Amino acid sequence: MCGIIAYTGKQQVMPILLDGLKRLEYRGYDSTGISIVSRKKIKTTKAAGKLNVLESKLQSEITGHCGIGHTRWATHGAPTDDNAHPHTDTDNRIAVVHNGIIENVDALKAMLDPKCEFKSQTDSEVIAHLLATHSGDLMTAVRDTLSLIVGTYGLAVIDQQNPDTIIIARNGSPVIIGVGDNEMLAASDMAALSRYTNQVVHLDDGEIAKLTPNGFDVVTMDSTVAHKEAMTLNNTNANYDRGGHPHYLYREIIDQPDTVKQTLSGRLDERFSTARLGGLNLEARDLIGVKRIIILGCGSAYYAGLAGASMIESLARIPVSAEPAAEFRYRNPVIEQDTLYIVVSQSGETFDTLASLREVRRKGGFVLGIVNSVGSTIAREVDGGIYMHAGPEVSVASTKAYTGMLTAFSLLALLLGRTRDVSPQQGNRIISELKELPDKISQVLAIEPEIAKIASKYKHSQSAFYIGRTNGYPIALEGAQKLKEISYIHAEAYPASELKHGPLALVTDQTPCVVILPNDDLLPKTISSMEEIKARGGPVIALTSAEGAPADRIAKLADHVISVPDANELTLPAIMGVALQLLAYHSAVSLGRDVDQPRNLAKSVTVE
Ligand code: G6P
Numbered sequence: 001m002c003g004i005i006a007y008t009g010k011q012q013v014m015p016i017l018l019d020g021l022k023r024l025e026y027r028g029y030d031s032t033g034i035s036i037v038s039r040k041k042i043k044t045t046k047a048a049g050k051l052n053v054l055e056s057k058l059q060s061e062i063t064g065h066c067g068i069g070h071t072r073w074a075t076h077g078a079p080t081d082d083n084a085h086p087h088t089d090t091d092n093r094i095a096v097v098h099n100g101i102i103e104n105v106d107a108l109k110a111m112l113d114p115k116c117e118f119k120s121q122t123d124s125e126v127i128a129h130l131l132a133t134h135s136g137d138l139m140t141a142v143r144d145t146l147s148l149i150v151g152t153y154g155l156a157v158i159d160q161q162n163p164d165t166i167i168i169a170r171n172g173s174p175v176i177i178g179v180g181d182n183e184m185l186a187a188s189d190m191a192a193l194s195r196y197t198n199q200v201v202h203l204d205d206g207e208i209a210k211l212t213p214n215g216f217d218v219v220t221m222d223s224t225v226a227h228k229e230a231m232t233l234n235n236t237n238a239n240y241d242r243g244g245h246p247h248y249l250y251r252e253i254i255d256q257p258d259t260v261k262q263t264l265s266g267r268l269d270e271r272f273s274t275a276r277l278g279g280l281n282l283e284a285r286d287l288i289g290v291k292r293i294i295i296l297g298c299g300s301a302y303y304a305g306l307a308g309a310s311m312i313e314s315l316a317r318i319p320v321s322a323e324p325a326a327e328f329r330y331r332n333p334v335i336e337q338d339t340l341y342i343v344v345s346q347s348g349e350t351f352d353t354l355a356s357l358r359e360v361r362r363k364g365g366f367v368l369g370i371v372n373s374v375g376s377t378i379a380r381e382v383d384g385g386i387y388m389h390a391g392p393e394v395s396v397a398s399t400k401a402y403t404g405m406l407t408a409f410s411l412l413a414l415l416l417g418r419t420r421d422v423s424p425q426q427g428n429r430i431i432s433e434l435k436e437l438p439d440k441i442s443q444v445l446a447i448e449p450e451i452a453k454i455a456s457k458y459k460h461s462q463s464a465f466y467i468g469r470t471n472g473y474p475i476a477l478e479g480a481q482k483l484k485e486i487s488y489i490h491a492e493a494y495p496a497s498e499l500k501h502g503p504l505a506l507v508t509d510q511t512p513c514v515v516i517l518p519n520d521d522l523l524p525k526t527i528s529s530m531e532e533i534k535a536r537g538g539p540v541i542a543l544t545s546a547e548g549a550p551a552d553r554i555a556k557l558a559d560h561v562i563s564v565p566d567a568n569e570l571t572l573p574a575i576m577g578v579a580l581q582l583l584a585y586h587s588a589v590s591l592g593r594d595v596d597q598p599r600n601l602a603k604s605v606t607v608e
Contacts, residue, residue, distance in 0.1 A: 002073050002085075002099040002606070003027040004175065005192045006156040006166045008066040009183025009213045014058070016185075017069035020192035021051050026248075026394050026596070026603045027188065028073025031084035034058075035095035036067035037163045042095050046084035050597075065213075066164050068156045070097035073602040076105075077121030087125040089132030090117050094159045096131070098124035099188055100152035100173040101607050108148060123151075131157065139210045142167045143221060146208070152351075152607065154188055166211040170203040173606045174349050174377055177201040177209060177216055179230045184211040189349070189604070190375070191392065194238040199230040202375065233375060240392045247595045249395035249486070253581050254445055257438035259390040259400040260574065263407040264434055273427030274418040275411040280368060281384030287419045290340045294333075295322040296356045297344035298605065300398040300481060301405060305344050306474035307573040308370075308409030314471075314569055315417030315430075326352035326608070328359075335363035342368045342412075346393055346401035347604040348376025355608075357381055370408045372401045386412065395596045396603045397485045399581050402478065403441075403574045410434060410570035433568050437575070440565040444578045447562070448586075451579060454541055454560045455586035458512045459487070465503065465538075466493040466580075468516035469526045475516045475573050479543075479580035486588040486598050496529040507538040514583070516576060517544035517554060519566050524550075530557055541583075543576055 003024025007016045017034045025032075032054045033046030043062045047054040051071065070085035077083040086095040102108070102123040109118075109126055116129050127145060134141035138159050146153070152172030159165070168175050168186045178185035178193035178200055186209075187193050193200060201216070203209060207226055209218045218226040245251045269276045293312060295305035305322035313320045325343065329352070335341075343357045348371040357378060360367050369378050369385035372393065379385065388404030414422070414430050422430070458464065464483060468476035476493035483491040494503045496515070507513065515530045517523060523546060533540055534557055542558035544551065545566040555561050562583075564575050588595045 002188070003071040003192065004068070004097050004099060004154060004156050004186070004188040006068045006168065006186040006211070007183065008164050008166050008211055009180060010065060011183065013064050013067040014062060016196070017067050018051070018055065019195065020187060021069050021071050023191045024071050024188065025051055026396060028071050028602045029597050030074050030079035031072045031081070032070065033084040033086055034067055034069040035086040035088070035158060036062055036064040037158055037160055038062050038064040040160055040163055042088060042092055042158065042160050044086055044088055044095055046081050046086070048079050048081050048084060066158060066166065068095060068097050068158055068166065075101055075607060076123040082120045083122050085124060087120060087122065087128045089128045091132065093161065094128050094131045094157060096124065096128045097156050098127060099154040099606060100171070102126065102149055102151040102153070104150040127155070138162050138165060138167055139208065139219070142169060143208055143219070143223065146171070147221060154606070156186055164212055167208065168203065168211065169208040171205050172351065175203045177203065177211065179216070182213050184213060184216055186211060190233060190373070194233070198233050200233055200375070201228045201230050202380065231375065237392045240394070247395065249397060249399065249585055249595050252393055252395055252399045253578065253585060255391070256400050256403050256578060257442045257445070259404060260407050260438045260441060262389040262391070263404045264411070265389070267411055268431050268434060270428065270431055273424040273431065275415040277386055277411060277415055279385055279387065284419055287416060289338055290318060290416070291338040292336070293318055293320040293340045293342060294328070295320065295342045295344060296325040296328050296353060297322070298325050298350050298352050300402045300478060301344040301346060301350070301353070303474050303478040303481060304402050304405035304409065305342070306477065307406055307471070308344070308412070310471045310474065311409050311413040311570050312416055315413040315422055316420050318416065325350070325356040329356040333359070335360055335365040337364070339365065340368065341365050342370060343378055343382065344370045344405050345378050346372045346398055348373040348378040349604050349606050351606050351608055354378055354381070370405055372404060396598055396601050397482055403577060406574045406577070407437070413570060430568070430570060433571050437571045440567060440571065440575050441578050443565050444575055448582050451562060451582045452586040454562070455583050456590050458539070459587050459590045461489055461510060461512055463490040463506065463511050465507070465511060465513045466491065466516070467496040467499055467513060467529060468493070469496040469522050469529070471520070471569050471572070472496070472516035472518055472526065475576050475580070476514070478577055479514060479583070482581055482584035483587060485601060486584055486595055487591055487593055488599070489587060496526050499529055499532060504532065504536060507533055507536040509537040509539065512539045512541055514541045514543060514580070515558070517542055517546055518572050519544070519546045519550070520569070527553060527557070530554070543579055545572060545575070
C-alpha cells in the first residue's frame with residue numbers, strides 16, 4: 001500500500017527512483033511522483049495513473065544525486081496529479097513522501113499560517129508545511145513535527161538546504177534502510193532495494209534516521225541514539241520478473257509445484273513421521289499443552305486460515321477457529337495462556353494483522369507467524385513461526401503465497417497431530433501425500449486449456465456462486481475471491497448447506513455455480529446441493545476429486561467438470577485452489593482486465 005523509495009549517493013538518482021517505483025508499483029498504482037534535489041533546488045514531477053505516465057512527463061534534464069519517489073494507493077483525496085506524492089511546502093524547499101494516515105490533520109492545519117496554500121486534498125501535505133516552519137537541523141525539524149502527529153507514517157523527507165540528506169521515519173508503516181557503498185537507500189519494502197544492496201536495517205516504530213551518502217544515524221523520538229546493525233538478506237530474488245509470461249499472476253500460478261517444494265524442503269521428518277519446524281520455538285511439551293488455536297489474517301490469508309483451521313482440527317483434535325484480524329482486535333478479545341495464536345500474512349506488513357499480533361502479545365498471548373516475506377515486521381515481532389519460502393509474489397491477487405500458507409498449515413497440523421492421536425503410520429501416509437502435492441498441482445496445471453474454455457464461456461456473467469461444504473467452504477471462499485478480484489465478476493461463496501436458506505433465490509440460468517466436491521463422506525450431500533442448483537436452471541461447474549460411480553453421477557448432472565487428483569484434507573485445498581486460480585485468471589484475461597494490478601486494490605495494505 002503506497003511505496004516509498006529514496007536514494008542519496010554518487011549515481012544519477014532519477015533512474016534509481018524509477019526502477020524502485022517499478023518494483024513497488026504492486027503496492028499501489030493510482031499515481032506516482034518523484035522529487036530530486038537538482039542544482040540546490042527541489043524538482044518535483046507527479047502524475048495520476050501508472051508509472052509510464054510519470055515517465056513520459058519527466059524531463060531528462062532533471063539531474064541530481066539525492067531524491068525520493070512514491071507510488072500511491074489513494075486514501076485521502078482522489079488519484080489526481082495534485083494528490084500524488086511527493087508533497088512540498090509553499091516555497092518548494094521541502095518534499096515529503098508519506099505512507100499511512102494522519103488522524104489529526106485538521107488540528108495540524110489550524111496550527112499553520114492561514115495564508116499557507118494547500119495544493120492537494122491529502123492528509124500528507126500538512127507535513128511539508130509544518131516542516132517548513134522550522135529552520136535549522138532537518139532531523140530536529142522532522143522529530144518536532146512528528147511529535148505533533150496522531151496517526152501512522154512511513155516517511156521520507158528531502159530539503160534543498162541539505163542537498164545530500166534524507167530523513168526517514170516510521171510509525172506503523174514500514175521503512176527499511178539499504179546500506180550501499182558510499183550510497184544509502186530507503187524503501188517501504190525490500191523489493192525496491194534488492195538490486196542495489198543486501199545490507200538492510202529495519203526501522204522500528206518511533207525511530208527516525210538521517211541518511212547521507214556516507215552512512216546513517218538512527219534516533220528515537222526522545223532523541224536517544226539507537227544502535228542498529230545492518231542485516232544481510234539473501235538477494236537471489238533481485239531479478240524476479242514475469243519469466244517471459246504475459247503476467248506475474250500466470251508465472252506465480254505455474255510456479256506452484258516448485259514453491260510448494262520450497263515450503264516443504266527440509267521439513268518432512270520421515271524418521272519420526274512428523275514435521276520439523278524449528279522456527280516455532282516450541283517444544284513437544286509446549287505443543288501438548290495447547291488447548292485451542294486462533295488464526296488471524298486478512299483477505300486470502302484469512303481464507304487460508306479457515307482451511308488451516310479445518311486441517312489442524314481434524315488431525316490434532318484441538319478446537320481451531322480463524323477470524324479476520326481487524327474484527328478480532330476490535331472486539332477486545334479474551335487472550336488465554338493455553339491458546340496458540342497464529343497470524344498469517346504474505347507480506348508480513350498488513351496493518352490489521354500486525355495490530356492483532358500486537359494486541360495478543362500485549363495481553364500476554366504467544367503468537368506464531370506464517371509469513372512469506374523474510375525480515376518483515378510481523379516476522380520480526382512474532383514469538384516464532386514458519387516461513388513459506390514461496391519467493392516474491394508481485395501480482396496483487398495471492399496465489400503461490402496462499403498455497404504456501406496452506407502447505408505451512410498442513411505441516412503444522414501434522415506436527416500437532418503427532419503430539420496427539422496421529423500414529424507413526426498415519427504420519428507416514430501424510431508425509432507421502434505431502435510429497436505428492438507438487439506433482440498433483442502439475443496435473444491440475446496440465447488441464448489449463450479445459451479450464452480456459454469454461455472461463456471463456458461464462459466470462460460475460462454478472463454473478464457467479466461458489467459453494468462448498470465443511471472443508472470445501474474455505475476453498476469456495478478463496479475461489480470466489482480470486483474471480484471477483486481480477487475479473488470484477490461479482491462472485492460469492494456460500495456453505496452448500498446455506499444455499500436453500502437464501503442464496504438459491506438468486507440462481508438463474510445466467511449465474512454459473514462452482515460446486516466444490518471433494519471425495520469425502522459428505523460427497524452425496526454436496527451432490528444433492530448440485531441438484532438443487534440444476535433444478536433452478538443454474539449452470540454448474542463441478543470441481544471434484546471424486547472417482548468411480550460418484551464421478552459418473554457428477555458428470556451427468558454438471559454442465560462442466562473440472563477433475564483433479566484425489567487427495568486428503570491437508571492437500572486438497574491447494575490442489576483445488578490452483579484450478580480455481582486458473583479459472584479466475586482466464587476469465588480476467590478474456591475480459592481484458594489488468595490482471596496483475598486490478599482496480600482499487602493493493603497488494604500490501606499497510607493502513608487501517
Ligand atoms: C490485500 C491483498 C490480498 C491479500 C491481503 C492480505 O488485501 O490484495 O491479496 O490476501 O492483502 O495480505 P497479506 O500480505 O497479509 O497476506
